[in-house]
Amino acid sequence: MAHSTTQTHESNTKKIWYVFILLSVVTLVEVILGIIRPAFLIENDFLSMKLLNWIFIILTLYKAYYIAWSFMHLEGETKGLRRSIVWTSVFLISYLMFILLTEGDYIFEVFKNNHVAWDF
Numbered sequence: 464m465a466h467s468t469t470q471t472h473e474s475n476t477k478k479i480w481y482v483f484i485l486l487s488v489v490t491l492v493e494v495i496l497g498i499i500r501p502a503f504l505i506e507n508d509f510l511s512m513k514l515l516n517w518i519f520i521i522l523t524l525y526k527a528y529y530i531a532w533s534f535m536h537l538e539g540e541t542k543g544l545r546r547s548i549v550w551t552s553v554f555l556i557s558y559l560m561f562i563l564l565t566e567g568d569y570i571f572e573v574f575k576n577n578h579v580a581w582d583f
Contacts, residue, residue: 482533486526493522511568524556 504515537545
């Protein structure tokens with residue numbers, strides 16, 4: 464008895480183009496916002512940071528997530544594995560952002576209020 468060894472190969476061309484267009488559009492939105500810099504996004508703060516910076520961070524995290532989802536083939540994995548990768552990354556990136564923004568704001572305020580001279 465012979466086993467059938469024929470395998471079908473599914474083309475991923477459509478998926479690759481979809482990912483390329485999606486990531487290109489998100490990048491284009493980031494570039495346009497960086498060039499135009501709308502006044503209402505620069506003048507308004509949320510958690511000690513401009514709204515424009517929050518938009519950049521969110522869009523960059525979305526691109527990173529989608530790259531992992533698509534190119535690391537997470538869409539085909541079990542729910543537990545996907546959650547462990549995504550939620551761990553979200554937690555660590557959020558924690559890093561909190562620490563960097565808190566410390567950066569503190570150091571800026573110290574220099575701004577002339578507690579330490581801008582000697583460098």
